[in-house]
Amino acid sequence: MGRAWIRAIDRADDAELVGLVDLDPRAVEAALAARGPSVASGTDAVALARAEGADGIVDVTVPVAHLPVNLAALDAGYPVLCEKPVTPTVRDALILVAASETTGRLLMVSQSRRYYAALDELRRRAADLGGAELLSTEFLKAPHFGGFREEMDHPLLVDMAIHSFDVARAVLDRVPLTVDCRSFNPSWSWFRGDAAAEALFEFEGGARFQYFGSWVAPGLETSWNGSWRAGTARGTVTWDGESAVEVQEGDGPVERLDVVPAPHESIEGSLAEFLAAVRSGASPSGEIHANVWTLAMVEAAVRSAETRTTVDIPALIDDARDQALATDIRDDLRTVLASWSSPHERLLRTAVRA
Ligand SMILES: NC(=O)c1ccc[n+]([C@@H]2O[C@H](COP(=O)([O-])OP(=O)(O)OC[C@H]3O[C@@H](n4cnc5c(N)ncnc54)[C@H](O)[C@@H]3O)[C@@H](O)[C@H]2O)c1
Structure with missing residues (x-):
């Protein structure tokens, strides 16, 4: 790096x-x-x-x-x-x-992973529609790193999910309050520790962030940024983690954007x-x-997975x-x-x- x-x-x-x-x-x-x-x-x-x-x-x-x-x-x-x-x-x-x-x-x-023009567009459009209160992401990849990641107890949560959790903070712009997380290791996993996890975070004001990730998910993989869906009172915004952002207000027409990358991403x-x-x-x-909140989301998710508690x-x-x-x-x-x-x-x- x-x-x-x-x-x-x-x-x-x-x-x-x-x-x-x-x-x-x-x-x-x-x-x-x-x-x-x-x-x-x-x-x-x-x-x-x-x-x-x-x-x-x-x-x-x-x-x-x-x-x-x-x-x-x-x-x-x-x-x-x-x-x-x-x-x-x-x-x-x-x-x-x-x-x-x-x-x-x-x-x-x-x-x-905060610094993408397409993510800025999702944040802007969600704010225009009243602000995201239901946020979800899927992160599905199948990398063979070798080395320390394949020996960690929680490779996905500790090494990778920190990016998604931080983006959730950036989109919701609220304080994370609780998490319920379960981690697991699919039968075909090539990692020793849990390479998959699902987590539900509650943020202040009742906002929710749902995470589903796997590092052993070959086929139809998502972007390294994951794919995102932000729900607001008046509509929904999605981002494929690359350049595609889609916006729909109510049952109006779906606006499809191909966002040009920023000079510095x-x-x-x-x-x-x-x-x-x-x-x-x-x-x-x-x-x-501010960043300690992102790290605390990771530590709390690991603790929740290990204790099976909120x-x-x-x-x-x-x-x-x-x-x-x-x-x-x-x-x-x-x-x-x-x-x-x-x-x-x-x-x-x-x-x-x-
Ligand atoms: N943002 C991203 O997408 C991303 C991707 C990969 C790694 N990272 C992060 O970057 C950091 C480095 O990861 P990496 O994969 O390059 O690790 P690495 O092990 O390949 O390289 C780390 C280097 O740090 C050196 N080092 C260790 N202790 C040192 C010290 N006290 N003083 C000076 N040098 C020291 C090591 O000799 C090694 O050369 C980690 O925090 C990792 O999480 C971020």
Whole structure:
């Protein structure tokens, strides 16, 4: 994924790659060889950023490394754009919320599947029809990755569904309250853990989001974005996850749109929003306070699947703060975390919500 970010930065008019870091120097060498022109490299992001006069750091390390890498970057005064998931747990994500508050530096999480012109069209049309209250998606693919995904307990929910859950937040623009999730592994699955899941989320104001996904669904596969249906009081909008958006108000004519892609979609869209936020001081949609809600949806879905119960998402966030306080963290971060009378409300007050 680091190479995809190199290409995205190279394609941006208003950003320049000044250094490349990896614990494994062979990974850097291979990435630079693929790029052509060389840049400075090393194994420590902050040291290299200082040496090269960088203005920000993009963290594309593995999820377990995001906490230490982001902490060091924020402490050194750099704004950070971090790949999803921001951390493996909500507990660790809240430590990064505290770090962002103590340093006053931006930590934005790249949720790249928000950035599609066709998704913007679905959001706009659903809003025109009164706002989506019934949202559903199907995600059906059959990839053979090999490696760690085929050994995880919940490969679909943890590694992939985070994208769909985040898009649901973007469309509904409300707070997720509860989830009922069941995961399972079809008899023909080539994954060790559950490669399929269904989940029903309740959002504030009674809105519902229904997710159905499988990573072992050969034939008639959906787009990597899934296929979407948004129901409103006056009509329905669908998106095939590519360029096709359909709109019908009541039983009127069906409007079929072939939406032209935006100049910067996917991670290029994340990068553009990050750069604009760094320059303007505005809070981007993936700002860490807001993004914790997406991560909490994943953790809550996994807990619901494992316990076969309804899981309360704000309560999960509040518990995660207590778990963070029980870890061995720095005094300045502990003081910030302990000062929140209601952690989940803290995330609402400071956050851009979608
Ligand atoms: N948005 C998407 O569609 C998408 C797709 C794939 C991966 N990702 C995300 O991108 C991130 C990276 O995934 P990947 O598949 O490229 O993983 P990877 O294992 O292929 O690469 C990660 C690299 O990070 C390096 N690394 C680990 N710890 C480090 C540290 N402390 N400092 C510096 N380098 C370190 C490793 O040596 C490795 O080269 C993950 O968070 C993953 O979830 C996102």
